[in-house]
Amino acid sequence: MKVRELTMKPIIIAIANQKGGVGKTTTARAILTKMAEKGFRCLGIDLDSQGNLSQGFGIDFPEDLHDQGSAALLAGYLRGERDLLPYITRIENKHPFDLLVGNDALDDMDELLIKKGEGVSLYTLKDALDAVQFDKKYQYIVIDCKPSITILTKAAMVAANGILIPVEPKYYSEKGLNRLLSTIYDIRRQANPRLEIYGVLPNKVDDRQRQTKEFYLLMAQCFPDLPMYKGIPQSVSVSDTDAGGYMFARRSKAAIAAFDSFAEEFLQRLEEHHEQL
Ligand SMILES: Nc1ncnc2c1ncn2[C@@H]1O[C@H](COP(=O)(O)OP(=O)(O)OP(=O)(O)O)[C@@H](O)[C@H]1O
């Protein structure tokens, strides 16, 4: 039996970048789908009030699920509840898994947590998840963060074992990355010294563009130690999407295949890495 199966503490991955539209949700989707397909017990956490991850898994109106989801779970935890499983939604895909949906209640939760002060609020998600983890229910938890660094995004970093950062190869992307990294370093100092950076995933890569080349050069110069995944190509037809704006059109085979092989590699590296710890 693998060592990690004996300890059964879930590995928590936060997918974060305060820049909007870089592919956080699409990446979360790809990873969760892959994990479920491989038979891992996993939980997705939609921590974005836009609810895109939830919609991507077929929940068209996550805002109608008042008694479920990540905001309701946090509120329940703050009220002193410890049975948090009722907040979880089962996604009945071919390979089912669990999800804490995201909806606009998360914005209120962000405000409430600000009022409580970072001393308490930074730890709320971690503590709430620990309560769920007592059930030894999950091997992996994947958190899809919103496109801004709010207290909830920081709370995700406090709860996580590691961060995965999707990035678009654009001019000035490295500036945004610098800001994100300084938040990660702050969180390490303040609350989660073992927080890792699993890597950067360049997405919407168009090799014909000059800024792509410059992006890679700058990354090598500015962040030589940051693990970098093979980029996902920009697919013209991906933006030609369904209502939720994150489903790939059928024609965008290259991007779908690239996300799938990324997820495969990511999961494999993750397994090997945590096996060694
Ligand atoms: N490789 C790609 N090529 C083209 N379009 C893509 C690619 N990856 C993602 N997209 C599209 O870009 C849009 C944004 O992607 P996604 O929602 O995953 O980003 P996000 O970082 O989660 O956005 P937000 O910051 O709003 O949460 C979606 O419409 C998605 O389908």
Ligand SMILES: [Mg+2]
């Ligand atoms: Mg998103």
